[in-house]
Amino acid sequence: MIYINSFLFCGIVCLIAQIILDNTKLTPGHITSIFVIVGAFLDTFGIYDLLIQYCGGGALLPITSFGHSLIHGALGKTSSTGFIGLLMGMFDLTASGITAAIIFSFVFALFFKPKN
């Protein structure tokens, strides 16, 4: 059942993005930014946690989960350190993804040439 939910959720997120892309003048850059903000907003009241519970990997893969992880780490830190935790915990959960992306990009850029 969770696989069907994964398929539907991830598919529908991509479908919405594709419909926005085809019917407006927004570029993929605009759409990913909007989706990150939507993900952060959904996590504000705990809706995204429910989505992850029911959709599993399908909810963790789209870029909306990036906004969710940012705010989740920030709020998690506030419980131990108070208000300053918003700044301290911002990258707690996303650090691994960003670091991995930076390292892979740099290493591949050293070894590969652009192909046209």
Add this chain to the structure above:
Amino acid sequence: MKNKKYEAIVAKHKPKEQRVQYAGVAFLVGGVLGVCAELLLEGYTHWFDVSRSEATVYMLITFIFLASLFTALGFFDKLVNFARCGLLIPITGFAHSMTSAAIEYRKEGPVYGIGSNLFKLAGTVILYGVVSAWFFGMIRYLLGIGG
């Protein structure tokens, strides 16, 4: 007259059909990636004997690695041309934007080429993610339901 009518009908229907096709492909590719993510999650928790949150990290890194590698090998752009948002909205799009920027600007040198252009496309995601997370987080903290 007949030709004109025919052309008008073609013009009316062609882009729409293409849009439907793009939307369908994006839905299918995104959905299959979502199922792969869930399969990997279950697999990693099973094989490596780690918690689900650790398996999430492994799963995301797997996707980031594959997207970076395919971008470096030069055929991720063709896949994106086919699947569009199906590949751009998952975390693969984030990794793709960083790797393609790094490879594209590598001839301008390691500092002003790779260094200053690495976040050229991915920077907007991080910027708006951090600003919105800080803003919403502050609202929730002030409402007293944080943590």
